[in-house]
Structure formats: structure tokens, C-alpha cells
Amino acid sequence: MFDKTLAELASGLENGDFSSVELTQAYLDRIHAEDSKYNSYITVTDEIALSQAKAADEARAAGTAGPFTGLPIAQKDIFCTDGVRTSCASKMLDNFIAPYNATVVDKFNTAGAVMLGKTNMDEFAMGSSNESSFYGPSRNPWNTDCVPGGSSGGSAAAVAARLAPAATGTDTGGSIRQPAALCGITGLKPTYGRVSRFGMIAFASSLDQGGPMARTAEDAALMLNVMAGFDPRDSTSMQQAVPDFTADLALPLKGLTIGLPKEYFPDDLSPAIALQVQNAVKEYEALGATVKEVSLPNTALAIPAYYIIAPAEASSNLSRFDGVRYGYRCDEPVNLEDLYKRSRGEGFGPEVQRRIMVGTYALSEGFYDAYYKKAQQIRRLIKQDFVNVLNEVDVIMGPTTPHPAFKLGEKSSDPIAMYMEDIFTIALNLAGLPGMSVPCGQTDGLPVGLQIIGNYFAEQKLLNVAHQFQLATDWHKQTPDGI
């Protein structure tokens, strides 16, 4: 049962092979038995899951079941859930229970999904390794000495360890694609504005985007069918028609043009990763695609621009955590300044504090033009690079990450090395484009991810391209040892 994809589970439920309650109970039992190895969940919501499963079974009996009814998933602990703690993996919100659901959570509820629990992540989604979580790091099921990536590391680990058939993630600079790559699963960051941000705790508002993390492209399409759509509560969500994202999965790839940016294959790229990605590209050629070298000349500027814009927005977004109305408050504050300093100093971890300081500095009087404004100019250049290339090719491909999963602690004392892990993913968030990571090989027993980038709102095309690859290969079916 744990090997089944969402699509397979959906037909199992439909055929009456098992009930949603049986399925849900099995997953809950497995989480309680196994998750101590991976620490992929912060909160497991047994009661809610079982009552949702029961309702789903009743709906099916009543003939009102939809395609997602009764399917269990996990929610990244950044999506607010009415009545269930939403911690963002921070001490700051360890006691926070939202009185509302994120739109994404509402949509899964409406679709009849079952929530197994809330997954681990980097604190406030700031990190590429899951090591900044207040609840301890999540571990990579392929090698528990390694990180699962981040920030949606708990979601990736849970799906890879078969502790959830699929999970939600959010991606501000690679936080869906990078952990998907490191854990050997399929992750999709939709076009900015495709999925509502309401109730998704903000890191960097102009970059954050929720999306699916699943075993297959088909499952990601099923997830996105639920998640996508304009939301009047999010002014930046787009009034864009929502297609059936599974509709084009079967289209053949004959005539597809793939752009390979030379900047995505630098000299210091891990040779093993380069090889796996090149093999994947050959597979696409075998499927009828043509390949073209292209250039994204401003790629090198993406990380510096991102590390101005994202911290700048974060420094402002995280100002609301002040110990006044909710969340962590220091003991016995002597005055207002003490309340602020200690509540924030004690409630936020070091990486969050680092980014708040960087962002505050970048926005300071006298530095705004040199940093924030300049970064926004670079952002436009980066976007233009992609627009130019996507005028010539259907999709852009390259490695999702420069390295496979690294060891816990390996980069945690070197923020710059950690930031460089996102070199191939970050530019996409600056441009607002959709991108996927699909498993395309392994090196030393660790998965390698292929990144596929498409044009604005071309998620259908991306899913089609990924699905056809998964029909031809079985990297996505690989399971870590012992699972």
C-alpha cells in the first residue's frame, strides 16, 4: 500500500480495495513507527485524519466522492490550519494556533483530502538543509546522516520514506525543488500567483509559492488540480484559468525543444550530477526532443540579488512577531524595548536573525538604492534572460542542485556555501516562472534531480514533459534502502 502513488490509491479507493480509514490508519501507524528516524513531522494529526477519512468514506458511499476524496497528504507546517498548531518550525510560533485555514488547506478539505499531519521545515522556510528547525533537523531517508534539503525537507523526507503519499511544500528560492531532488521525489514550484499565499506564513512575499511534492508527475498534477486558482484573499494570486493538469500528461514529446543553459553546467558542477543530467537529456532526445544550448547570462547575479530581496522582505514580514499579540514572549520584560529584543532574540533562531539583519541593513536609509533597488534591476534582467530563451525553446533543463544531499552539519557553519546550494533554483523565483525537479539518477546511493523550467503558467507542459520521462525511466520508483 505504501508503494502506491496517489493515482493508484485513488483507484484503490474507487474500486473499494480499501477504505480511506484503513489507508489513513495504515499511514498513521507507519508514521508513529518510523518517523523517529526521519523527524519529518512536527505534528501528527491522528484524530483529524481519521475523522476526515471517515467523512471521505461516507462521501464515497453516498456517491459524492471527487477525485481527491479520501487521499491522505501531509501539510508543510507553514500552512495555517484552523485549530492545529502552525509553528513554521520556530520557537516563536511553538504555541501558535491559527483561527483560520490557509486557502490551500481549505481547498484540500473541500476536495475531501485527509491531513496526516504537519511536516518539518527550516525555520520560517529559511534554509536549504532543514537544520534550522526548532524541532530538530529532518533526515534524508536515503542516508540519515544526510540532510533532506530545505526548506520543505520534512515534506520531501515524508514522501521519500513513504510516510505520506504526497505533501505540500513552499518554494521561495528552491525550497520545493531542492529537497525533492535530494530525496528523489517529484516537486513542482508553480508560476508565482498560481497558488494562493493566504494563510501560508510569509517569508518573502514576492517569491513565495506553494506547490506539490509527490512521487510522480501525475501525482503532482492531481495535487495541483486541488491547490491552484485565483483567491480573492491574495491580491497577488492570478486571475488565470485553471486547467486539468492531468489532461496533457499523455502527449508525446516529439518536436519538443529543450534549452540547456551553459551557465547551468559550470566547471565546478559535481561530475556525477552533470553525467546524470546529460543522460536524462539523451533520454529526452530518444523521446523525440531536440536540444539546443542556450544562455542565461545573468545567472551568477541571482544569488546576490536574491539575498537582498528575500531578506529585505523577510525583515519586514517577520516584524509582526513582536511578543505583543501571540507567539513567544520573553519572561518578565522590564520595558517595551526589552520585550521586543528578548522575545525576538529568544524566539528566532540564528539563521532567521541573520536574514532579518541582512534585510534590515539592505533597506536602511542610504543603502536602499545600492542594494534593494539594484537587486530589483537585476531581477528584471534575470527575468528577461528567461523570456528570451523561452521564446526559442519549450523548456529549459539542467541540474536542480550542484551537489547531492550533504551531511548534517557539513555546511551549517558556512552560510555562503549553504546559499550556493540554491544557485540553479533561485533565479526562477526571481523571474516568477514555474519549475520542477524530477529524479533522474543517483550518485553514491543518493538521488539526483533534473530541473525542468517552463514559461509562465506552463505547468501543464512541465508535467507532461516530466510524466513522459517517468514513463520511460524508473528513477522515480527507486526506494531508499530499508523502506
Added chain:
Amino acid sequence: MQWEAVIGLEIHAQLSTKSKIFSGASTAFGAEPNTQACAVDLALPGTLPVFNEEALRNAVKFGLAIDAEIGRTSVFDRKNYFYPDLPKGYQTSQLFHPIVGIGHVDITQDDGTTKRVGVTRAHLEEDAGKSLHDEFPGMTGIDLNRAGTPLLEIVSEPDIRSAKEAVAYARNIHSLVTSLGICDGNMAEGSFRCDCNVSIRPKGQEEFGTRTETKNINSFRFIERAIIGEIERQIDVIEDGGRIVQETRLYDANKNETRSMRSKEEANDYRYFPCPDLLPIVIDEEYIEAVRATLPELPDARKARFIEQHGLSSYDAMVLSADRNLAEYFETVATACTDAKLSANWVMGELSKLLNQNDTAITDSPVSADQLGGLLVRIKDDTISGKIAKQVFEVMWSDGGSADEIIDAKGLKQVTDTGAIEGIVDDVIANADKQVAQYQAAEPDKRGKMLGFFMGQVMKASGGKANPGAVTSILKQKLDALCD
């Protein structure tokens, strides 16, 4: 040394939208603390702002009324600072691209001439909540009902040169926003408040002096006093060899003085940047023209019409046109009694006197325009005298009722019967030998002035009901007969 003051005002007008600028919570004043603050207003994590387009329409109306450039693309920025009544840790405002650009208003000065005052900009922003210090000893209470209330901040050019001009400008803006119906103008409730930037310079000098900003003044009288006090303070400091420090000051109405709140050195670096949660507001010509079509008559146009149509003096027309509600009241009265001048006198006189004494807004007047109109009709048709009318008006104010009901109930109908008046006049003359003798002794052209005593006696004897016109002519006739 002759000093000249340079003054600029920043006025915060609370826009009278039903819900807040970025949330669906109500903006009504006076609710229990924190009952009108939703998850967005409390800045709970994950919540997002959604712009209330009614606030945009209001701002555009104001821009059109001051003949300003309307920002085709305006952008919300975040002004970042920590304060307990600022839940998000930033105020959403418009720094770089405001909705209303450069415009102007014309103020009437004491000598009757007009002066043009530039408006630099007007931008939309959200109000903060309130910190309550008195109710909780040793602690601070936070009421977030006001957080997120839409404000239009109207910034003038430093074109103002005296406290009087500042008040005239503030009154003009007040009159505009209330006439447009975009702000209730209630200063006591904080719907209209003013920050005054004041500096002084030697007369004739081009360069500005260092300015101070006195914040949150909520009455016209206080604006005037605060500015006068601040100008005097600055002159004293400079003439004593000191220098003015750029700082924020508070006006203390009880002590009638301003005092320092914080200096520029302690001031926040607000780290403004465009709010990534809100899209730029893009509006086109069509939208602007549609808003223009909904503009009501504005005070200047109304003043001109009052002079033209009702034959009012420039002064009366200005007073009555400034406030839309007052103007409407006046016109209702004038229509009812068909005498604009009489109506103007009563509205600006008796009515305004009682409104001021009771601190009552025209919209809450216990005497309606129709009631007052009915009263003035009875003056016009000689049913009662103007003096009796004042009595009727006071009854109307305190107990209600129409003019006719009160006149009947109190028996105040005027005596116009000549026979009855003649009888009273004869009695008065018979009992005033001394005054009659003086009258007889007076030069004929001085006698008119001496009628007053007899008038008073007759009116007193008639209980004020005798028709004054009839009394005058009968008195004159009878007294003059005694002189021949």
C-alpha cells in the same frame, strides 16, 4: 528682527468607508476594544491585505476636487517601525507613488483676498491602533479597532505664513472632504487631525529655517494656538542665541504649549520599500472621468451660487457653503420660508449659537431645517415677532414641536389688532409723564431715538406679542399729537 513663519500642514482625513482599507472589518467608531479587528488587522501570520476600492474612489474624488494630478499607477509602500499598536510592524502607506499628486486650494484671507496654497500630494495609508495607558496601571492596553482604518494624508506645500492662514487652509480642506462625503470631519473622534510643520526665518530670507513638527492636533483652535505658540517659542530660542532642533513636538491643550516628543537623532529609519503583498493600483482616464461625474457641488462653487442665487453677502455665503451639511440645512430653511437672508441670519445666529453651546453637530441638531423654516414663515407673515420667534426656537430646541404648535400652546400669537395696541399705548403714555415731557422737549429729529422707552413698555405690557411695526407707528402718531 522681523521674523516670518513658514508653515506646512499634513492633514490626516479618515475616509468614511464602511470597512477597513485592507480588511473586511468595520470602521465604526466607539465599539468595545478589539471587537472590530479581524485576523488581518491583528497581523496574524499568513494573512494578507486586500485593498478596499472605495478608499481609492474617495482619494480620487479629493484629487479631482483640488485640481490635482491623479497617479495613474500608485503603489503601496511599507513604512517599517516597531510599536505595540502597529500590529504588522509596518504601516502600509504610499511614499514613492502617491494616488494624488500636485494640486492646490484657494483660501480667503481676512482682508477678503484669496491666496493659493499648494498641495504637494495626498496618499492613502492605514491608521494604527491605540495604546491605552491610563486604564491599566503599570501596563499598556492595545485597542486595534482603529488599526487599518483608511486615511488620506494630505500634505501641503510650505506656502502658509501665519497661524490664521493655517486655520483657513485646514478649514478649507475640512470643508472639501466633508462636502465630498469622503470624511465625516469629526475632529473630536480623530477623523480629521493635523500635523503642523513650522519654521521661522528673517523676513526677506529665501532659505528655510529648521522646522519642527507638532503632531496630531484635533481642533482648529488648537491648530491656531499651537502654531502661534511654536512661532513664539522659536523666535525666543533664536533671539536668545540658541538654535532650533529638528524634532517632533506634541501640543498640550491644557497648558497651551508644545513640548518635545523625539528629536531627529532618535527618529526611526522607516526602511520604506514597495509592499510585495499588494499590486500597484493602475487606473485609466475612464475611471477618473466616472469618478468625476459623481462629484457633488464643491464649496467654492456653492459659495458663488449662494451669492448669485440667494443674494447673500460674500461672508455669509462663505460660512454657509463651507460645510456641506450646514449648506444643505440652510437651503432647506431658505426654500421653506422663501427668505434667504432671514434664513442665513437664523442659521448663522440662533442655530449656530445653540449648536456651539451644546457642542452639537449640524447633523444632530434637535431642530430640523423644516422646523426652523416653519418658524421663519411665521415671522414673515407677522404671526410672531423676531423676538418671540427666539422664544419659540428655544422651546423647539429643548422640547421639540412645530412653530405653530408652540405658538398656539404658549399663546404667543402676535397682536396686530390696532384697537388693542392703541389701548396699551394709551396706558403707557398715561403712566409716563416724565418721559412724555422729555419727548415733547426734544428736537423733532431726535424724538425717533426716544421711542425706544415707550416701545419697551408696550412690548412688556403685551407680553411681547404686539406687532412691533404697528406699535411703532401708533406710538409715533400718538406722541407726536401731544407735541403739537
